[in-house]
Amino acid sequence: MRMGKSMFAQLARASNMAVQSGTIVTNLRCVCSSSPSVNSEMIQCARCRFIQHSVCIGESRKLVPYECPRCLLARLDPLMFVDPTRENAVRAGPTLIPTFEASFASQPVGVQICILSFSAGGEFMDPRGKHRLHVRCIRLDGKSAEHCWPLMGQLILNGRVVETFQVPKDVHGHKRKDVPHFLKPDELRHGPNQLVVQRTRTLAGLSEPQRQALRVDEQGVYVVAVVDAESLTSEELIRKVAETCRPTVEESKRKFMQRVSRQYQAANSDEDCLCEEPALEVPFADPYLPGTMMQIPAYGNTCKHIQDFDLARFIRMNEHMRQWKCPHCSERAYELEVDTYLEQLFKEIKRAGIEPEKITIDKAGVLTVNGRYVANYKDGMFSLVNQEQRKLAFGPRRRQGGAHESYREPKAGTCQSPVPPPVLASAAAAFPAPRGGQG
Ligand SMILES: [Zn+2]
Numbered sequence: 288m289r290m291g292k293s294m295f296a297q298l299a300r301a302s303n304m305a306v307q308s309g310t311i312v313t314n315l316r317c318v319c320s321s322s323p324s325v326n327s328e329m330i331q332c333a334r335c336r337f338i339q340h341s342v343c344i345g346e347s348r349k350l351v352p353y354e355c356p357r358c359l360l361a362r363l364d365p366l367m368f369v370d371p372t373r374e375n376a377v378r379a380g381p382t383l384i385p386t387f388e389a390s391f392a393s394q395p396v397g398v399q400i401c402i403l404s405f406s407a408g409g410e411f412m413d414p415r416g417k418h419r420l421h422v423r424c425i426r427l428d429g430k431s432a433e434h435c436w437p438l439m440g441q442l443i444l445n446g447r448v449v450e451t452f453q454v455p456k457d458v459h460g461h462k463r464k465d466v467p468h469f470l471k472p473d474e475l476r477h478g479p480n481q482l483v484v485q486r487t488r489t490l491a492g493l494s495e496p497q498r499q500a501l502r503v504d505e506q507g508v509y510v511v512a513v514v515d516a517e518s519l520t521s522e523e524l525i526r527k528v529a530e531t532c533r534p535t536v537e538e539s540k541r542k543f544m545q546r547v548s549r550q551y552q553a554a555n556s557d558e559d560c561l562c563e564e565p566a567l568e569v570p571f572a573d574p575y576l577p578g579t580m581m582q583i584p585a586y587g588n589t590c591k592h593i594q595d596f597d598l599a600r601f602i603r604m605n606e607h608m609r610q611w612k613c614p615h616c617s618e619r620a621y622e623l624e625v626d627t628y629l630e631q632l633f634k635e636i637k638r639a640g641i642e643p644e645k646i647t648i649d650k651a652g653v654l655t656v657n658g659r660y661v662a663n664y665k666d667g668m669f670s671l672v673n674q675e676q677r678k679l680a681f682g683p684r685r686r687q688g689g690a691h692e693s694y695r696e697p698k699a700g701t702c703q704s705p706v707p708p709p710v711l712a713s714a715a716a717a718f719p720a721p722r723g724g725q726g
């Protein structure tokens with residue numbers, strides 16, 4: 288990419304990148320398939336680093352960080368895994384289904400189409416094959432990326448209607464649940480195939496509420512793509528995330544503490560009153576199964592809270608629902624990560640034979656279990672120290688030492704006292720902790 292110095296002055300907008308008009312870009316990959324020479328404002332995808340025309344991506348430019356339509360389309364369903372490095376993994380439409388520039392009032396009727404040409408064969412034609420072709424569609428509304436078909440329209444594969452989309456009868460009732468369309472091997476042809484995505488606009492026979500809903504919903508830019516996805520079973524995905532989306536405990540701690548401080552800031556903007564602030568509660572129970580401790584605590588990479596969910600249960604639940612909504616913030620948790628920091632703490636609690644009732648974290652990051660056990664963290668491992676027994680152990684010394692004793696009450700967060708943790712020390716010796724915390 289050729290970029291002048293003056294151009295960098297324009298790059299300040301969030302993580303997005305504007306490219307001056309007339310700039311020659313070599314990494315342009317836009318849904319419009321236009322030539323690399325551009326005459327409009329450009330924006331760069333934070334994920335794949337390809338560049339798009341701002342005018343082509345609807346409201347997506349509002350996303351922070353900005354992600355291009357292909358990247359959004361690729362990660363819509365973790366159980367239908369799309370490997371972006373695989374050639375032609377996402378065959379996004381040669382054009383967008385064009386925006387409705389005019390309002391429905393002035394242009395009430397019309398059909399807009401998008402044609403996708405692709406070739407099929409090999410494993411796509413095997414009904415038991417792992418790789419499947421399916422059609423995904425998103426609306427570039429600048430909010431969360433979720434699968435969304437046009438309100439009215441059809442999918443026509445090789446001249447045959449394979450799917451019809453209709454306006455829900457009760458527009459104020461439940462939202463229509465849109466799911467990707469699987470291209471079945473018997474619908475496909477060996478060799479070239481053609482998919483027409485048709486969007487229909489007609490106001491005939493629609494009630495006033497439906498018209499209003501249409502005006503709201505049918506604005507916007509849609510992108511359709513034929514996607515080469517690898518179908519995973521929930522057990523395969525659980526294993527994959529548990530093994531590969533597992534930061535080191537140290538890295539996980541850093542991220543956890545970021546979420547903690549964000550939550551403290553949200554709870555109380557007054558930074559000065561450190562002491563009076565109640566400690567945050569760290570939930571350890573599976574949100575889907577209250578009373579049960581999470582086995583593998585995990586969260587979505589867009590989650591900003593400290594609450595986790597159990598990885599296996601979240602994936603198994605979504606095997607049928609395919610919503611991927613975080614139970615705490617309702618954001619789409621398409622990309623999951625194991626909270627190895629809390630996982631390590633939970634392991635230690637179990638190993639110590641403690642029945643957890645309440646886990647808290649104070650502003651300094653000190654974790655306390657049941658108001659009694661302070662969780663000391665060092666080099667990826669936790670050890671639990673019973674504060675009450677420690678106080679008892681110190682008690683007599685203080686009385687004997689009188690006014691000359693320099694002992695001070697141990698403060699939470701500074702538990703570097705040489706006094707060995709009573710009770711739990713023997714448990715630790717009997718069951719040595721796994722090394723490295725990566726198990
Ligand atoms: Zn474009």
Ligand SMILES: [Zn+2]
Nearest residue numbers: 332335355358
């Ligand atoms: Zn991208």
Ligand SMILES: [Zn+2]
Nearest residue numbers: 590613615616
């Ligand atoms: Zn969340």
